[in-house]
Amino acid sequence: MATIKDVAKAAGVSIATASRVINKSPHTSPSAIQAVQLAMNQLGYRPNANARALVNKASNTIGVVVNDVSAPFFGAMVKAIDTVASEQGKQLLIGSGYHNSDKERNAIELLLNSQCESMVVHSKGMSDEELYKLAAEIPGMVFINRIVAGLEDRCVALDNYKGSFLATEHLIKNGHRDIGYICSSHNITDAHDRLNGYRDALSYYGLAQRDYYIEFEEPDEKGGEQAMVNLMAKNIPLTAVATYNDYMAAGCMAMLQENEIRIPEDVSIVGFDDGLIARYIYPRLTTIRYPIQIMAAEAVKLSNQLLESQSIAQQNRLFLPILVRRSTVANIIPRTHINTETIRK
Structure with a gap:
């Protein structure tokens, strides 16, 4: 070096x-x-961030890199970080990476040049190798919603696989056999893990995996709507759909309702994230809770510990998702007579 x-x-x-x-x-x-x-x-x-801060008497700032600061999910994350930062008398500097390696790199460089003392980074575009090198230069850098190889003790993440498994399992236990999946088209670990959770839940309960029951679109309302259009066009006997996030679920629900398909009587829906939209669309959305506020606060706490050279436990800070039951899943066991306990064995 x-x-x-x-x-x-x-x-x-x-x-x-x-x-x-x-x-x-x-x-x-x-x-x-x-x-x-x-x-x-x-x-x-690139100069060591701590050394540069000493020379410049850096201001008390926390740098945050997110995918898109305008997205409600990341807005909740930034707000949680800002709450902790305010309690510590610190200010936030925010950059958006848009799941693009160059933009993420530029955002981190901007925060470095602004002499941030600590950094909470949501990166999906940059490689583990590059992030590992950056972390060696930036002692206060913490990664959120990602496990970086070799830096597990500096990562705060959610078990996305488990969350998607829970969502699909909930549908199966309510009698559904024909379950579609609406997935993000972004080539990121979250999308891969959630898709694998859906697939493995089907396999675990002895149900067939059918690729034509899966659609990939942008992870927003428009993408969810288009994915549901595509599934409907295939004329397959869906009774339920699991989705990548609540916004795709909302788009999916809008499409069904416009076509006078009842939720959950005709088609059941499960989202992911438990954002505000899940509580205020109708019917209220059954979903998987993503504890982003708690995770963000933990990330700031971890960054401070690293800066103060405190002993850090060598562990994965992998948070567990929780199923939130609301009103978009119907129980159809009397019609299908699925015995999930028998299938489990």
Whole structure:
């Protein structure tokens, strides 16, 4: 890994000059700035965040990287982090990565240049290897909703597989055999884990896995609506649909209701996340609770412990999802006579 000495040598300046450029000190010539920045780019040099904070007397800030700050799920996450930050007299700086490696990288770089003392990062685009290297340079960096190989003790995540298994299992235990699945089209671990949870629940209870019962779309209301259109066009005998998130479920429900298909009498629906929308659409949505507020608070607490060099337990902070029963699942066991206990054996 390149050092400031290597940067100074490559730029043809003294270490003191290189330090002034790196720390954006005044009274540095434009030529020196250009030479040092070029050397930093060529060598892939990034100053240690703690050292930079000491030189610059960094403000008390927490950096947050999310997929899209305008999405309600991430809004809840940011609000939870901000609540903890406010209690500690800290401010938030927020960047959006949009599940894109370049945008995530740029957002992290922006937070670094703003001298954030700690960082809570929701990254789905960057590789484990790159995040591992960044974490070595940023002692207060914590990852949320992801397990990064080699950094398990700095990760706060949800068992997405278990959540989707629970959702599908709930439908099966209510007598459903023909269960569709509406999945996110994003190539991220959350989507893969939730799809696998659906598939494995079917297998566990002795039900066939049928790929044509699965649709992939954008993880929002419009995507859920389109996915339901696609499933209906196939003319398959669906009695239930599990979905990637509550917003896809809402779009799915709107499509069914517009076509006078009753929920849950004709088709049962299960969402995922338990966002506000799940409580206020009609019928109220049965879903899987994602405790993002608790997880976000835990991430900030962990980041502070890392910054203060406190002992951190070597463990996965893997939170468990909970099934929230509301009004969108009908029990059809009298019609189908599925004995799930017999199937389980």
